[in-house]
Amino acid sequence: MLKVDFDGTETYPKINEYVEALSSSTLEQAIQELEAITKQVRSAGKNDTFGLNNLLRIFGQTHLNLAQEFITQTIAKNLDLKYHLGFVLAGIRLSDREIARGYVRSWAAQDDSVLWVVIAQSYRFIDWSQPQLEEEWDVLRQLVTKQSSLVDLTLFLPIQHLAPHKPDLAVELLKPLERRSSNHDGGKA
Incomplete structure (x- = not known):
């Protein structure tokens, strides 16, 4: 499991290693781990950590198809990770602007302030x-x-x-x- 320091001092190599290891067979476990981290961050009274958000941005950029499934599951399960999807979306935009625009069009039309x-x-x-x-x-x-x-x-x-x-x-x-x-x-x- 990826450990996140609340002061945001994770190292890029560990983040990159974690992201590189993601696959369709590990996505469910990753979602559970990242949701646990998100809950820890929120229970500690923090809104974000640089490492978690950076990991999500890199993930969105480097694993376009997995990132889309991640978004689908996060929203469907109403996970706390939903509050961090902007970083996944930012990564997706770096890989494919039109896919990102599709999410934006859909979400802007919904009545969901998150x-x-x-x-x-x-x-x-x-x-x-x-x-x-x-x-x-x-x-x-x-x-x-x-x-x-x-x-x-x-x-x-x-x-x-x-x-x-x-x-x-x-x-x-x-x-x-x-x-x-x-x-x-x-x-x-």
């Missing part, structure tokens, strides 16, 4: 200097209109990364977030 946060979480890894990101810009607009305080908080980092490349869009996105924040509205978590 999946909205997952999308926003994954968007912090986008290279906003790339061409043809109109769909991602539209999703950011959609997420802002969700009026979810959890989504709003998660959007700040992707918008910060977007700002040097699309400053007008960044301002457009930040205005409603700022209004909600200053009104202490809280939105729909």
Whole structure:
């Protein structure tokens, strides 16, 4: 079993070894192990660890088909890992942007604030200097209109990364977030 230090000091070689060893025959065990780690992290009062999230991002990037099955099982079983799927999605996007976009389209249309946060979480890894990101810009607009305080908080980092490349869009996105924040509205978590 992979051990995760709560201060995020896992080493890349161990993470890479773990990810490289994943296969369809070990996926169920990996899900159980990663779910146990996620529960430990949450019971320790932490929201994430660098090592766990990095492992999930690498997994998504290097095991595209397994990562899709991982997502399916995590959502179907409503595991705590669901809160970390943004990192898997970010990895998937590095391998196949269209597969990632498919998840984003589906999740943005659902009434599930955790999946909205997952999308926003994954968007912090986008290279906003790339061409043809109109769909991602539209999703950011959609997420802002969700009026979810959890989504709003998660959007700040992707918008910060977007700002040097699309400053007008960044301002457009930040205005409603700022209004909600200053009104202490809280939105729909």
